[in-house]
Amino acid sequence: MSLFGSGPRSELDTAFEDFVAARSAALLRTAYLLTGDRGHAEDLLQTTLLRTAWRWQAASAQPEAYARRVLVNLSRDRRRNLGRRVREQAAPAEPPAVGDAVQRIAERETLLTALRQLPERQREVVVLRYYADLPVADTALAMGCSEGVVKSHTSRALNRLRALLGAAEDREVHHAE
Secondary structure, rough: EEEOOOOOHHHHHHHHEEEEEEHHHHHHHHHHHHOOOOOHHHHHHHHHHHHHHHHHHHHHOOOOOOHHHHHHHHHHHHHHHHOOOOOOOOOOOOOOOOOOOHHHHHHHHHHHHHHHHOHHHHHHHHHHHHHOOOOOHHHHHHHHOOOHHHHHHHHHHHHHHHHHHHHHHHHHHHHHH
């Protein structure tokens, strides 16, 4: 059965399925960077795709922009709801194997930790601008704000990331001594 009814498959649901096949992986990565958790990112993506399918007639003109907007809004809703619940504690990570892969994993984890420390809007702008590689106008559309707000959040976020990453580097140097 199709998402768009019980009748024969139409061009509408084929277009949606093509969109899902082409853009799901990129939207999942964006969701992961917004949430910091693979399971939550998958749930967020599933809900995003369902809402996009429900509104396909409106979304089909710019489906990726529409889906990104839904994704950002769902991410905000999730964070608001999490603020009302008892905090989850991540299980301690096992030390990784030795080699170049270890360095890449450590750098990625350091960056993700710093990204999680940014305020909501700053995290969104970094993910959309630098990971999803969106121009300022598309980022503003996805976030529901003006281009000036995107630029100011970008500036503040990058300054904060520099400070956080510099502090993390200092801790590593002192820890190694």
